[in-house]
Structures are given as structure tokens and as C-alpha cells.
Amino acid sequence: MSSTPEHRDNGAQSVLDQLGGPLGFLCSTAPVVVFVAANAFLPLPLTIGISLATGLALFAFRMVRGERVGTAIGSLAGVAVAVGVVAWTGSARDFFAMGIWLSLAGFVLTFGSVLVRRPLTGVVWNALHGGKHLWRAHRGVLRAHDVATSAAALVFGARFVIQQWLYLAESTGGLGVARVVMGTPLTVLAALVVVWAFRRSTTRLRAAAHDR
Numbered sequence: 001m002s003s004t005p006e007h008r009d010n011g012a013q014s015v016l017d018q019l020g021g022p023l024g025f026l027c028s029t030a031p032v033v034v035f036v037a038a039n040a041f042l043p044l045p046l047t048i049g050i051s052l053a054t055g056l057a058l059f060a061f062r063m064v065r066g067e068r069v070g071t072a073i074g075s076l077a078g079v080a081v082a083v084g085v086v087a088w089t090g091s092a093r094d095f096f097a098m099g100i101w102l103s104l105a106g107f108v109l110t111f112g113s114v115l116v117r118r119p120l121t122g123v124v125w126n127a128l129h130g131g132k133h134l135w136r137a138h139r140g141v142l143r144a145h146d147v148a149t150s151a152a153a154l155v156f157g158a159r160f161v162i163q164q165w166l167y168l169a170e171s172t173g174g175l176g177v178a179r180v181v182m183g184t185p186l187t188v189l190a191a192l193v194v195v196w197a198f199r200r201s202t203t204r205l206r207a208a209a210h211d212r
Helices: 010-018 021-041 044-064 069-089 092-115 120-128 139-168 172-181 184-211
Strands: none
Touching (some): 021 044, 021 092, 069 092, 139 172, 139 184
């Protein structure tokens, strides 16, 4: 008997969970705002200290709320690495360097997967549903994941191009604005497209299995 996708699409819910919800967006944005604001008025060592303290405070807050340790530690680690790079190089703009290069890596991964006809969102959907579905054989499903993965690639690519330009222009304030503006809003839009592709895959493949 062939396996069918679950009645409830846990894959879509997993994507939303990984985003951390509104609080996750706030916790990822606050250290950036604090760093840029502090850097405008304070010496770099104090800016680093305040940013790290903000990351620690947010980590403690999320632990008190009972959030997953991995998510909270990931946010804290991101801040710690960013301020560590700044402390090492002595340049405030390097607070954003890791994010810029991660955006490039994300673009290469997502766009590359579309080029080789194995869009990443489809691979993830299939893995979350047992890894046994011939999703690439269904044109509508494959097209949906082409669209979803391309949307993610567009977000990563736009982030890299704009923030790298601001980095080369040595605009720390501009980088902060770009990180906030291109963070939550674009992530939400891309996530909505991914959720649509996940649900479309579940519906199409469930219908195909039922017709057999």
C-alpha cells in the first residue's frame, strides 16, 4: 500500500514554529536596534557590552517564558558571534558581516536547488512527511516548490546585494535599517509562500493517492 501525506500538514506548522513567532522576530530585531543606537553615541567597547547584555537579557526572558532552549541559545549565539567579530576587527559595520554572508549562502543553496530541479522546500516537505513521496513526478507540486524556493532565493539575494552595498559604503546605520526592514517583513512573505507550497503538496498528493 502506498503511503499518503498526513491529514494535518505538520510541515507547514513546522516552518512557522521555526520562525519563532512574533516574539522571535522581536528578539532578533532588538539587538540590531540597540547596537546601531548605542554605536551612534557611545564608544565601540561600550556598544559591544550593551549589545551583548541585551542578548543575554533576551535569552533569560525567553527561558523564563519556557521557550525551547535551542531557539533561545541560537539567538544569543548570533549576537555573541556578531559582537565578537566587531571586537576582533574594531569595525562597527562588521556586526552585520555574518548575516550578509549567510544571506549569500542561503541564495546559493536555494537558487541552486531550483536549477537542479530539486527545490529545497520540496525536499524539506518530503523529509517531514516520511521521505517516500514521489513529489517531483507531480508537475503542480514541483511547480509550487519552484515558486516557494525561488521566493526564498529572492529574499536571500536581495538581502545580500543591498546589505553588501551598504557594507562597502561603510553605512552602519543603513545596515541596521536594512536588517530590520528586510528581516521580519520579507521572512514573513517568504514563509507564507512556503506554507502555501506545503499545503498544496499535501492536498495534491493526497488526492493522487486516493485516485490510485
